[in-house]
Amino acid sequence: MPIKAILTDIEGTTSAVSFVFDTLFPYAAAHLPAFVRAHADEVEVASQLDAVRAESGEPDADTERLVRILLEWIAQDRKVTPLKALQGMVWAEGYQAGQLKGHVYPDAVEALQRWHAAGYRLYVYSSGSIQAQKLIFGCSQAGDLAPLFSGYFDTLSGGKREAASYERIVQAIGVLPAEVLFLSDILEELDAARLAGLHTCGLVRQGGELPGHAQVTDFSEIDPTRF
Incomplete structure (x- = not known):
């Protein structure tokens, strides 16, 4: 799928x-x-x-x-x-006030732009508030990235290490769990998403292992068609 x-x-x-x-x-x-x-x-x-x-x-x-x-x-x-x-x-x-600029890795910027152009719907799920998420991407060092995203989710959807949170998000998005790829650097989050039926890919930018999941060192290595 x-x-x-x-x-x-x-x-x-x-x-x-x-x-x-x-x-x-x-x-x-x-x-x-x-x-x-x-x-x-x-x-x-x-x-x-x-x-x-x-x-x-x-x-x-x-x-x-x-x-x-x-x-x-x-x-x-x-x-x-x-x-x-x-x-x-x-x-x-x-x-x-221009005192803050959101940091987004260049490889993430390039991939997000490419995926959006290819027709993938992009969403964010972070423990930070939705407002904070929008600010990081909307006022980033790479410019306004907010138009790339179709929606944002925070802890109001539940804890990030709970499978039920991902089930709620998938329902809100309106697709099947197997049609969603979740990206994170935290093993427990990846495990919860996998339990909810999502595909997963772990980011190991600083090295390390995320056992049981596909893993990459940056976004350039992620090919959504392989999941």
């Missing part, structure tokens, strides 16, 4: 992990406190702060306590939806 859609991870796959940890996270940590204090009463921000209160089990937390919780979560690399949403808002300001 031919591949119709390609679903890709970001960190370690299309983009360097170091961009997230060395650029995006420090930027968020530095700018998030002032952002929260300035926008706490706005509906979109206030709803995410209420979600932080619920997630932390501190329903009465004031703004300063919420700032401390968020900074702790950033330091711990917590995959928490309200944190990701607020980080995305902070990053949006940075991208719009």
Whole structure:
């Protein structure tokens, strides 16, 4: 059954992990406190702060306590939806100000453009918020790559190491699992996607092994027609 859609991870796959940890996270940590204090009463921000209160089990937390919780979560690399949403808002300001440019490997840029031109539908699935995903590709060092993608998925679809998440994504895309190729550098994510019936290909840019899956060192080695 031919591949119709390609679903890709970001960190370690299309983009360097170091961009997230060395650029995006420090930027968020530095700018998030002032952002929260300035926008706490706005509906979109206030709803995410209420979600932080619920997630932390501190329903009465004031703004300063919420700032401390968020900074702790950033330091711990917590995959928490309200944190990701607020980080995305902070990053949006940075991208719009020209202070941030999304990193995408040149081999990924070339392959994504080629696949899109060939008629493959491209999707992103990352633990980062959909807003953050759009910013990385829409404000990338290679220009605006957002038009290449047909959709984005984040942790609202479920954990990336859970097969049910990939089942939900396939249903949302509207194709059969066997018509989707999933790309990632994390073994547990590849295993979950395979369990859901998707084809898989692992990225080993820094070496290593992803047993049980096809694996490549960069996007130039990926041929969707072989799956």
